């Protein structure tokens with residue numbers, strides 16, 4: 184019996200029709216409420232132990248864009264897109280788990296007795312391993328950015344994930360904390376004509392192994 188996964192729907196349509204934008208309408212803006220909504224949707228993405236170890240800086244004024252552009256290869260998306268998010272991952276600190284899980288206990292989603300059952304293995308998994316703490320920061324930010332990319336597409340907006348920036352300079356310029364990593368920039372806005380057509384992908388048979 185199959186699951187019916189071959190049916191199409193608006194989510195699949197969003198995923199399959201997206202491509203990275205380079206050219207944006209420099210006049211089109213997004214309101215603070217619309218930017219807030221994009222991040223709200225982004226934070227519905229999953230995180231390990233529900234850590235939610237992310238933060239988003241919405242660079243949307245002319246002045247803020249002028250601070251970001253020179254430390255991000257002067258990529259045109261920064262000046263032209265309505266907003267560019269600095270998508271930040273925070274090094275895992277498992278001592279925040281009781282505080283992060285408290286709303287779940289309050290809402291009756293999770294019994295209070297389970298909080299320690301999450302915090303203890305999480306501490307063992309991460310805290311003695313700097314690379315794992317950092318890897319999780321990158322995963323968390325990437326899941327969040329990914330949800331925002333498809334949400335943007337569903338609203339008819341273009342998006343560009345960007346790694347072309349000086350991470351140390353962004354860290355300094357935007358006052359990131361010592362445990363924060365600027366994982367990627369994500370521009371979002373109304374596209375203007377001239378963006379490339381979708382790029383063909385490697386064949387699934389080259390990237391999928393059945394075992």
Ligand SMILES: Cc1cc2nc3c(=O)[nH]c(=O)nc-3n(C[C@H](O)[C@H](O)[C@H](O)COP(=O)(O)O)c2cc1C
Nearest residue numbers: 201202203205258343344345346347348367381382
């Ligand atoms: C992690 C990551 C970093 C990227 N960095 C940049 C960038 O700095 N500048 C840019 O124009 N595009 C950047 N891109 C966009 C990629 O070039 C683009 O996603 C890729 O060519 C596939 O094209 P598509 O997104 O249109 O399918 C980046 C994409 C990812 C996922």
